[in-house]
Amino acid sequence: MSTGYFGDIKPVRYEGPDSTNPLAYRHYNADEVVLGKRLEDHLRFAVAYWHTFAWPGGDPFGGQTFERPWFGETMEHAKLKADVAFELFSLLGVPYYCFHDADVRPEGATFAESAKRLDEIADHFEGKMAKTGVKLLWGTANLFSNRRFMSGAATNPDPDVFAYAAATVKHCIDVTKRLKGENYVLWGGREGYETLLNTDMGRELDQLGRFLNLVVDYKHKIGFTGTILIEPKPQEPTKHQYDYDVATVYGFLRKYGLEKEVKVNIEQGHAILAGHSFEHELATANALGIFGSIDMNRNDYQSGWDTDQFPNNVPEMALAYYQVLLGGGFKTGGTNFDAKLRRQSLDPEDLLVAHVGGMDACARGLKAAAKMIEDKALSAPLDARYAGWNSTEAKAMLSGERSLEQIAARVAADGIEPQPKSGRQEYLENVVNRYV
Amino acid sequence: MSTGYFGDIKPVRYEGPDSTNPLAYRHYNADEVVLGKRLEDHLRFAVAYWHTFAWPGGDPFGGQTFERPWFGETMEHAKLKADVAFELFSLLGVPYYCFHDADVRPEGATFAESAKRLDEIADHFEGKMAKTGVKLLWGTANLFSNRRFMSGAATNPDPDVFAYAAATVKHCIDVTKRLKGENYVLWGGREGYETLLNTDMGRELDQLGRFLNLVVDYKHKIGFTGTILIEPKPQEPTKHQYDYDVATVYGFLRKYGLEKEVKVNIEQGHAILAGHSFEHELATANALGIFGSIDMNRNDYQSGWDTDQFPNNVPEMALAYYQVLLGGGFKTGGTNFDAKLRRQSLDPEDLLVAHVGGMDACARGLKAAAKMIEDKALSAPLDARYAGWNSTEAKAMLSGERSLEQIAARVAADGIEPQPKSGRQEYLENVVNRYV
Amino acid sequence: MSTGYFGDIKPVRYEGPDSTNPLAYRHYNADEVVLGKRLEDHLRFAVAYWHTFAWPGGDPFGGQTFERPWFGETMEHAKLKADVAFELFSLLGVPYYCFHDADVRPEGATFAESAKRLDEIADHFEGKMAKTGVKLLWGTANLFSNRRFMSGAATNPDPDVFAYAAATVKHCIDVTKRLKGENYVLWGGREGYETLLNTDMGRELDQLGRFLNLVVDYKHKIGFTGTILIEPKPQEPTKHQYDYDVATVYGFLRKYGLEKEVKVNIEQGHAILAGHSFEHELATANALGIFGSIDMNRNDYQSGWDTDQFPNNVPEMALAYYQVLLGGGFKTGGTNFDAKLRRQSLDPEDLLVAHVGGMDACARGLKAAAKMIEDKALSAPLDARYAGWNSTEAKAMLSGERSLEQIAARVAADGIEPQPKSGRQEYLENVVNRYV
Amino acid sequence: MSTGYFGDIKPVRYEGPDSTNPLAYRHYNADEVVLGKRLEDHLRFAVAYWHTFAWPGGDPFGGQTFERPWFGETMEHAKLKADVAFELFSLLGVPYYCFHDADVRPEGATFAESAKRLDEIADHFEGKMAKTGVKLLWGTANLFSNRRFMSGAATNPDPDVFAYAAATVKHCIDVTKRLKGENYVLWGGREGYETLLNTDMGRELDQLGRFLNLVVDYKHKIGFTGTILIEPKPQEPTKHQYDYDVATVYGFLRKYGLEKEVKVNIEQGHAILAGHSFEHELATANALGIFGSIDMNRNDYQSGWDTDQFPNNVPEMALAYYQVLLGGGFKTGGTNFDAKLRRQSLDPEDLLVAHVGGMDACARGLKAAAKMIEDKALSAPLDARYAGWNSTEAKAMLSGERSLEQIAARVAADGIEPQPKSGRQEYLENVVNRYV
Ligand SMILES: [Co+2]
Ligand SMILES: [Co+2]
Ligand SMILES: [Co+2]
């Protein structure tokens, strides 16, 4: 029985590029096969519970704009919210969703009550998931909104907060496992500092390293086979967050012996905030062997905070999915829309329209990327550019069979005077524009 | 015999805070003892040859503004430059200088000729150093200005450029060793990319890792006891540089097994470009155990490129030296002014005035930092803030003696509900303002 | 009768630079005379009601951290808030405060009820002001928090919102006049756009121009003698705000014939967000003749949003007050702390400490600026730099008595080949460092 | 007779979207009619002489990478450069070019010699233009590269520099008029400041206002009918430039009585540097009535300086041309590529490929924009959004027929309580994605 929230809106169907129906897909045809795989299996779309169902539309200078019948602090509200959520998942035909504990149940008076409520909602979810076939891409714990976490969760100066956070994550992993979640995500929104004047960075990094090791040990102990993912973000809410970007997370994982256990969930908006492009962060994760999943939501380049908008720039998305495909595509990861409506987008239809547009843009981007790969449009010139490294002597240098003196001696002996060759950037950019 | 370039300017002396003589130190008294060490031994000032003697005053929209008698491409010019340089070092009373190969000798027609010229200048330097007592803080190779390096040095798609760069660094380390340099620096101005479309990041990182290993092996082989330093910078000249910031360099060193061999030379301006404060980068290096040296020149916060200005904001510098002192102070490192005059500062006197102001500001900053340490002004509140971690149970959590389930069980059993405590940021900022 | 909120804290006194009492002034001695005026009369400090009393400590990723007994939606809460506010004003010894309607009274169910509540609080304020001698620097209307303003107030696509906003401002000006406010401020937090796709910029600018003309006409009609001030801010909350920066506001005022009627309230944080330094915005306002007042709160240079921190960098503040003094000092304006505690600064004492530190830093900055003016430390070199413009021919060029051809003819006739002179930036920066 | 520089490359032809020929147009069909006008007449493409023929490929950390046979300081070199330039214009089939005096002739030993050389090149250009039909979109003077301008041209503290700049501009306008240039551009690369410590901003603005008035007077006197254009840029090379952005230029023009005489040449890259989107600057110019022309070259969003890259993001360009078309399209203005090759793009073919890709992307953008206009895809929802303002009472408010009190009285009388409506941003973004 429908909640009626979306009125008489019908499930969104693929109608092809010429459709002008705002509630149809023009590019996302779930069953279309690209590079030997269905689009649905490539893209593995997920809806984010928090922005789409829990966010009231506030910003730092204004309060709630959205009026949702499920806003309220009771379990009835929480269940209504779940009902509407699964209706949206089904209308869109997305295979996955993601949630924080705090998104789906009202906070209880005690830890125990909060946990009990989460379990009760998990029961409710299980029924919904069975009926709709929608799956859980990842679960996560909100360790940043409650004032108890204001000075950090794992990195708090108070060990009781560390313990409280640990207990919270344990329970959220339990629930994620029960719901067959394919990943578990940690975003350290408060794991960082506001001022170094009151912060012992070395100690806090050790706390965070310990925390993550506890999580990984627990995962193995209970047989949770999903991937543990860290979501890097440089700042906001804190002035500085320890999981700054992909490269920083990699160093952190190495320091605490976790580089084989943990991967990254990369968000376009967070890449931008860290001064990188999205494809940079994806390429870095590929190079370092820690690519996991993506949050496909964009930031406004002119705003210095996380605007979490639905993606829409197809050329940028093509370059992002090109990196995803170069890395072999998603394994347990997927394309999560960690995106919120603009706070002026008040209508139920806006919720659907936003996802439809985002999914369509992703589908176009992925298809363009796949075609570039099939055509070797970029890889053929790339191979040619590095071809010199295939020589015996070059291989020997790279593998460590030559010392600095040996190389220097060869430069002198052969009178090596390298001549630069064109990098052809404009040509390659034009090539990409053939595909997008 | 003087070149006469600085006219009748006398050596710069310490005259105390009330002096209005622009060519006197008001705060830098080399022999003043702070925390048991002379200021000169704390600060270990170095003048950068390139900006101060080789830079012609150009910018992307304008050419040379400085008219120096030593500008020219002959060895006579190079020696005149050296003579004036050592006059400036002596007038200032700085203990150190730093240089790139390209700063001190004209490029030759071949590698061999360039090397021979460098050797000849090194002879000249040896004489000057013996006479003046000025020492070499570090040497380095310019692997970024010549067009052969336009697509990278170690990370070039052409292995011949890798080889050429290797030969260059070998020779520069030889010269640095001969001149008793206390460090050798690598700044990877072209080790990065302009576009991912023509770049294989994983391969280029491997090239860079191999290159650095070659350098470290060579250092040990020839018994060079100075420190190998990487200078992080996020971008400029390339769109993205691999040595982005301290945390990124740390991950890179771990990946290539070099975290015990290589340290970082941190520049304030580069910290800013990477979205960090200078003290953040210093604290990070301390936390990760790779702090080496500093380039104490500031960037304009409103300009998105490296403005390399002389430092002058004492409160910022106090926080920077506070981190340096927390890490135990400089070992082989020092305070290099990688700073250039504004291109409108045409006069010989401007060269002196800029260094005097920078050195004075550093001295004020360091003395303020030292006093805060003596007074435990920040460390006492810090210890109190983390005091909870001294309990037996907290220590057990941090050391790994408790599992996630054990911690969760304790939260449940004890009904832990942490209460937040004030972070007192404004109080601590006011405390700092007592010292600066 | 005290509310007891601040316990037994005594009024903050001036104790001189050597005091280590966190609740004493070290530099702000209200009666100290500088450039012929008392410090209190120079600085004209005001406390901002909103951040200090109404802000709950939330951020985009977390809720309330502050627990204040006056948080609540009743008039009793509002009066308790006022009582504590005036206690803080008196403990600090500040001469002024500022408020929005929404800060001081709970929103009513209707416009009329909201207005009645504001009037009732104004009565309460009148009593408090009479008793304490604290005055109103400026009043303002909150036209950005309520969802009715989500798409703009004056610039809303719905003319009813324009009307509602007009009625609100009318009432707030009435109250400001009654309370003898010395200025009335308009900050257009929603006067801008999220996307040009749904925005008619030309029309919205016309709406805003009309609105401001209505306000100015009304001011004159009722005999309100305070200054009307616009507070520029480039963005946040909206993607783009029409009152971007001082220069943009100037153009807007010219377009709508208001450049003699309206001045600017310049906030350091907003200057930074617009890519300017604070002193730039102040100098611009002086050059354009529209300087009014300041919001003396800083932004973090590494954060892309308005962090509204208490000021603490004395060198920066000296440069800011130097511009204020160059412009003749405040007339009706003053130094408002549009600053909020960090959300981790939970204690009542933090409220006091933050203001004390800010006021002290302002006092140091102003005194340094005053001394530079007395010594002509910067103005003498400046006059020398432009001295060439005192020649007869130069004056004739500038006043328009020479045509382009005449000037060109003189260049040819005299063979003019200008020789550049040093701009001496480092020297001048060192001079400033003598004072701060 | 061909210089042979471009080998046997044939003129670039339109081959349609399926072409994979890198030297064919896929979208730019000059004769295609859109909105009643040929594409060539809509887009009015121009090649920039400086980047394409004069720039050696240097950056702040590296020297020349390009090796062009015309690099050199003789008039023979200058003429060879011109010959190759007109070959490129013809191969591309662009209707226009633009130049600075300094791009086209070597600087002479005196003003007179420089002028004579420019005249000689202008003769050469006249012949080329007659033969090829290529026209001059605009001329301009380089008042920023020579060291005499290091502290400003019109805003220099030395009135002799003002005079020298005035003479230079006079001559460049004469030449532009002779070559039938359709506009004359002023970009104030040195009209700004490095530090306020040595700058009198009010005086310098007056100097700049006088300078521009001299130019406008001269234009009328000699009957030059082209448009005078200012090119806004916020900074770089100077820390702050007075022509910061479109809104700032508007205020400046109003202050000096020039808002009807001067328009703006808007560059995408400069918009970005000022914290705006390109379409924002275009919409602002339309709203303020000063739109003139565009420099269609993009900046890298992750680089804080002017990267001047060829445009390639079609969705962004569609939004830009949408604003151009909304403003009625170009009058005397056009689409100038103020874009430079990446310095690694060494080959002659790269010069062609870059322009071909840029022109194609512009054509796609313009065609998408035109189609959106034809379909009223955005304008119909926009009209609906503001429809409330068509009511009698709303019009009366906007026209000034209602006072603040009257409006307030109506709010009270009618009990106006506005209800917000969805802004539909995601819907509109999806609509745009149908076209790009
Ligand atoms: Co985000
Ligand atoms: Co995310
Ligand atoms: Co630098």
Ligand SMILES: [Co+2]
């Ligand atoms: Co450096």
Ligand SMILES: [Co+2]
């Ligand atoms: Co603010």
Ligand SMILES: [Co+2]
């Ligand atoms: Co403010």
Ligand SMILES: [Co+2]
């Ligand atoms: Co540009």
Ligand SMILES: [Co+2]
């Ligand atoms: Co331009």
